[in-house]
Amino acid sequence: MVRDEFGLIDYVRSRLSKLGRADTVVGIGDDAAVLDMGLEKDYLLWATDSIVEGRHFNFNIGDRSLIGRKAVGAVMSDIAAMGGYPVHITVDMGIAPYVEMEDVDEILRGMMFLTELFSVDIVGGDTVASDRLYISVGCLGRVEREWLTLRSGARKFDEIWVSGPLGGSIYGRHMSVSPRIPEARFLVQNFRPTAMIDISDGLVADLYHILEESRVVGEIVRDWIPLHKDARSFDEALYMGEDFELLFCLSEEDSRRLEAIGNRLEYRFYRIGKVLERGNPGLYMRDGEAVYPLDKRGFSHF
Template identity: 40%
Template sequence: MHVGEIGEVELIWQIRSLVDKFQKKALVGIGDDTAVIKGKGNHLFLFTTDTLVEDIHFKWRFISAYQLGWKALAVNISDIAAMGGYPTFALVTLGLPPRTLLSTVEDIYRGMQDLSLKMDVEIVGGDIVRSPIFFITISLLGEVEDQRIILRSGAKPGDRIYITGDIGAAATGFICLNKKEISLKPESREFLEKRHLMPFPRLKEAREISRKKIATAMIDTSDGLSSDLYHILEESNVGAEIWEDKFPVASQTKEVLSRLNRSFSEVALAGGEDYELLFTAVPDKNVEEILNFQVTMIGKIIEEKGLWLVNKEGERKRIKPGGWDHFSKKI
């Protein structure tokens, strides 16, 4: 059997079953946004890694080297944020075809450095290898106070489901990059394309959520709303109901999808790369008033297993998680 036949999710479960028995010192291994390791005092170490591969995760005709450096670091910081923590040190590995321009490497590091200054991350080393295609891998270390860590496994029936910001903009930005013929105001196109090319991690928001002990479970929306929510459901052993008419959407996203006659729900559920925070909270907390930034309640946790979408007409239907899978989708 090939990995392409079982898909990314099943492959991860297979790997998890192999390595779990050898996990002795780590507090959390495969199954969350980062690994969790006991630190000094009341602090825990968070450890994550992510790779962007040419023609799989990006195409050079759409993205600059500066933007790629920014995005490569951003997606790792977002994982740390989803645990309620903060990033500290990064290692960067570059796979470079021999004809890669030196200016390309320099611009990649400029992108990473500009974001690292905003997020207080130090780039402290890495590796360079020859490769037939370009790739960048970042391994990121972070920390979180042991009483403030947020896992995917804490959701309980009755909890409400919230998301920061808006959803679907990054996927719509990718559509705009592929369809230059779409007539848009320059500022609208810039907004959407930037959401795809240069996501801004919700680190400040995540730290506030963890400090105020709001979330019972949390994840960042990297693969798509339905897919990422499903990770929480699996780890928490619960189900969920989400409300289509409550999905937060930017006006620019609405404009493009309306012109293309595309379903916003489809893009929101499966588009991915918004890097918003998707979290659950107990129902008796007035989350919107407690937090100092925009969040939207979009559903609730239920005992019945599975994921259910309630449409604008109030009809309830079971849906499967949809989103990015390395062995079934390509850009």
């Protein structure tokens, strides 16, 4: 049976009854669910992420704390992509017979590196016996109502940005996730990003998520795409997943402002393209004088 994670998520999404609870602002389909629990200023954000040994990480990695760091970092990255910040997490672990207590210690240490960095409490979880090690992390976050940033708000003439160089994460960097929470908070506090996502499936695949949810056509410029030093080819910057950088859109005015103060920032953002027009979602690459369409082919975990 052939399928991919995106296809199955869409399928599950299509099968789920929508009760349309009044407190569900956004359900399945963005980086995190958005819940209106009656807080005066904030929405609650809720994301989950599962990683499975052999698929998303190798147990025989030298430093097993990175397994925990990846599990927690990936889900915190989802919270950042909504403009929010994490507050609490739960950790479910399927413990395989060959996992020793010291391994669990190491994994927890990697989790706590991030939870302590971002003042997050681990408030629950479940441990069960499993043939293979898996970790499923849930993360609750908060975001001020006016700062909530979805995938669906990109508009004509918006400019497209990323928060860091792309490509080559699979050669090791994908394990030492640094969720872009300070960067996301800087952006929503000082600008009004119209759409945002974190790059987990690859630049092109994740940009398509924005373009599709926003119903717009985009263009990226080959020379503007920042290549990570780990990348071994330009294609890796386009199609390789798990960069965990923010990909976002800003109005032309906000883009000029971000450029103007860019050299005073501790963060570095890269403008890589723009939204051309409303209409059937599509993506073009500008390469010198040439312009060609880019299809959606991206990194898939299946």
